[in-house]
Amino acid sequence: MPTTKKTAKKKPTGAKAASGSVALLIATKKGGFIFTSDAKRREWKIRGPIFLGHIAHHILLDPRDRRTMLMAAKTGHLGPTVFRSTDLGKKWKEATKPPAFPKAPEGEKGLVVDHVFWLTPGHPSEPKVWYAGTSPQGLFRSLDAGDTWEPVSGFNNHPMRFAWTGSGQDGTPDGPKMHSINIDPRDPNHMYLGMSSGGVFESKDRGANWHPLNSGCVADFLPDPNTEYGHDPHCVRLHPAAPDILYQQNHCGIYRMDRKEGRWTRIGENMPKAVGDIGFPMVVHPRDPETVWVFPMDGTQVWPRTSPGGKPAVYRTSNAGKKWQRLDNGLPRDQAWVTVFRQAMTADAHHPVGIYFGTTGGEVWASLNEGDKWTCIARNLPHIYAVEAAELGK
Amino acid sequence: MKVIIPSPLLSYTGQEKEVEVGGSTIAELLDELNRRYPGIRFRMIDEQDAIRPHMRIFVNGEQVWNINTPLQPSDEIYILQALSGG
Numbered sequence: 001m002p003t004t005k006k007t008a009k010k011k012p013t014g015a016k017a018a019s020g021s022v023a024l025l026i027a028t029k030k031g032g033f034i035f036t037s038d039a040k041r042r043e044w045k046i047r048g049p050i051f052l053g054h055i056a057h058h059i060l061l062d063p064r065d066r067r068t069m070l071m072a073a074k075t076g077h078l079g080p081t082v083f084r085s086t087d088l089g090k091k092w093k094e095a096t097k098p099p100a101f102p103k104a105p106e107g108e109k110g111l112v113v114d115h116v117f118w119l120t121p122g123h124p125s126e127p128k129v130w131y132a133g134t135s136p137q138g139l140f141r142s143l144d145a146g147d148t149w150e151p152v153s154g155f156n157n158h159p160m161r162f163a164w165t166g167s168g169q170d171g172t173p174d175g176p177k178m179h180s181i182n183i184d185p186r187d188p189n190h191m192y193l194g195m196s197s198g199g200v201f202e203s204k205d206r207g208a209n210w211h212p213l214n215s216g217c218v219a220d221f222l223p224d225p226n227t228e229y230g231h232d233p234h235c236v237r238l239h240p241a242a243p244d245i246l247y248q249q250n251h252c253g254i255y256r257m258d259r260k261e262g263r264w265t266r267i268g269e270n271m272p273k274a275v276g277d278i279g280f281p282m283v284v285h286p287r288d289p290e291t292v293w294v295f296p297m298d299g300t301q302v303w304p305r306t307s308p309g310g311k312p313a314v315y316r317t318s319n320a321g322k323k324w325q326r327l328d329n330g331l332p333r334d335q336a337w338v339t340v341f342r343q344a345m346t347a348d349a350h351h352p353v354g355i356y357f358g359t360t361g362g363e364v365w366a367s368l369n370e371g372d373k374w375t376c377i378a379r380n381l382p383h384i385y386a387v388e389a390a391e392l393g394k
Numbered sequence: 395m396k397v398i399i400p401s402p403l404l405s406y407t408g409q410e411k412e413v414e415v416g417g418s419t420i421a422e423l424l425d426e427l428n429r430r431y432p433g434i435r436f437r438m439i440d441e442q443d444a445i446r447p448h449m450r451i452f453v454n455g456e457q458v459w460n461i462n463t464p465l466q467p468s469d470e471i472y473i474l475q476a477l478s479g480g
Contacts, residue, residue, distance in 0.1 A: 077448035100441035
């Protein structure tokens, strides 16, 4: 019998909790959708599909102006691009210069962007800066709110890039990916990123130089599981209220790092053994550095990548992984063989925090009480790749 | 010369299925096409100047593989989306 013990929500600390309506920006295998809530987050209006037939990997609203939206997209046949909107997704225009690797000298083989996988707005002090991570692993920067993109040569041309990333066969079944680009809210020069595969990397000089940051994290699929790089972080999050605290959902478990210690600690070993600590997404509380949510999946043997036992559940810790609580009230009780991709679970900034996820089966689920109870707010969408919450205000 | 545009790219040409574009090579033709319809080239040709895996270019019914292929003013160019799906 699933457990759904209700717990008192921690009072907000640090940043003030948001109020008013929320937008969910949903990227799917067949286009984008924008869900907009009422002020109480109980009624949702659905707009879309946007660019029907495009494979949308990520859609984000710029939290610095609350107007600019970027969508990473391609089709099965056409090359990758970025679409931009400056009116909250009503009208869209293609980027003048999408992310692309430099042309290789004659006789040499150059890299080709297959798709743009991840988008991250830059530091609040750099209002038009955005970053993009691609497949294969490449880092790109825009200085003009996503209209033109340039390679970050400090990573893309790094002499260790090939060793760090491996070949095209060392990635996910959908290709190797750069993701989880995190900017330190205290310093625009301090960045982290994740690569599947490759591991977690850090830069302290705005991307000019990078070093691996995988100590303590296991790579049990490699001959040397304690290697310096070559890991498979699925999703890495820096805590906005405590930027020295990092969490990651890795191919090999759930980890936490206090950057001052510089070593990952596996906090997923306290998950129920029958469920395990494999999954894709990692969601941090907007204010409490000890509260995170994960969505476990079956990572045994051939990696079915479905909810363990066909019983989907979110798990939450409120004490940095010492204890985990199963949250499945309202979710299907069995025969639900879905999972949630790495960008497809998110939190809003309200109190209590709203948690949202989209499944590989095209359902969107919402909880207005931090996961204690779930409601399905949409069904029959295409396979969902990403769900991002954006505060629209009152 | 006449260039036939496949349906996935009609949003760039304002739904025009045939356009007249000049150029002494496929590369020049694509550059002119891109000047007129910004962004269309990168959806077909990657940053290493290779024709993308699911796109095909035919000159007078013959498939070409290299964008440096020379063209004559009377040539007819077909840009096609390969039959592949899922």
